[in-house]
Amino acid sequence: DAKTTQPPSMDCAEGRAANLPCNHSTISGNEYVYWYRQIHSQGPQYIIHGLKNNETNEMASLIITEDRKSSTLILPHATLRDTAVYYCIVSIGNEKLTFGTGTRLTIIP
Amino acid sequence: SAVISQKPSRDICQRGTSLTIQCQVDSQVTMMFWYRQQPGQSLTLIATANQGSEATYESGFVIDKFPISRPNLTFSTLTVSNMSPEDSSIYLCSVASIADTQYFGPGTRLTVL
Numbered sequence: 297d298a299k300t301t302q303p304p305s306m307d308c309a310e311g312r313a314a315n316l317p318c319n320h321s322t323i324s325g326n327e328y329v330y331w332y333r334q335i336h337s338q339g340p341q342y343i344i345h346g347l348k349n350n351e352t353n354e355m356a357s358l359i360i361t362e363d364r365k366s367s368t369l370i371l372p373h374a375t376l377r378d379t380a381v382y383y384c385i386v387s388i389g390n391e392k393l394t395f396g397t398g399t400r401l402t403i404i405p
Numbered sequence: 406s407a408v409i410s411q412k413p414s415r416d417i418c419q420r421g422t423s424l425t426i427q428c429q430v431d432s433q434v435t436m437m438f439w440y441r442q443q444p445g446q447s448l449t450l451i452a453t454a455n456q457g458s459e460a461t462y463e464s465g466f467v468i469d470k471f472p473i474s475r476p477n478l479t480f481s482t483l484t485v486s487n488m489s490p491e492d493s494s495i496y497l498c499s500v501a502s503i504a505d506t507q508y509f510g511p512g513t514r515l516t517v518l
């Protein structure tokens with residue numbers, strides 16, 4: 297699995313968009329970009345994933361650069377409940393996931 | 406997405422004993438995995454639970470310490486054997502089907518005294 301690099305921590309004001317970057321410069325052509333979050337030692341929660349195109353669902357948007365070497369997860373209107381550790385993972389479909397250290401996102405009231 | 410439950414949700418155990426953790430999913434799935442999250446750390450894959458055959462273990466994990474069963478497509482167990490305080494962690498199961506996303510259970514918080 298390709299390695300990902302994320303900032304260790306970020307703050308975001310409540311109600312603003314939270315933009316979480318991820319670098320995955322060694323991603324291979326058949327690897328997807330997955331995002332999960334973990335709230336206070338609960339089981340990781342799936343957020344979104346994509347291969348090449350930008351993706352949007354009810355939770356977030358995923359922007360993948362054209363060269364696929366980096367991506368950004370966007371939470372459009374952050375709330376206090378979005379405070380969590382966010383993990384960016386590259387993987388081939390439903391195989392084992394290799395978790396890095398993630399980004400600890402704190403939403404500020 | 407699949408609904409996944411784990412039992413127990415938490416336990417406190419004495420060193421030298423063993424604990425079996427159950428993972429139940431509400432629909433048949435292709436893949437089941439077991440992860441460990443040590444205090445303050447990220448998740449590490451222990452093994453892939455294979456239905457009808459021996460689990461596939463990651464480097465650093467062995468069957469004698471973490472025996473795994475998967476008797477059918479909706480259930481798996483992980484046993485933590487001969488526990489020591491270093492085994493204090495959150496143990497998580499996850500599931501996935503072909504061409505599907507991997508989903509995680511709520512975890513089992515284990516403390517070994």
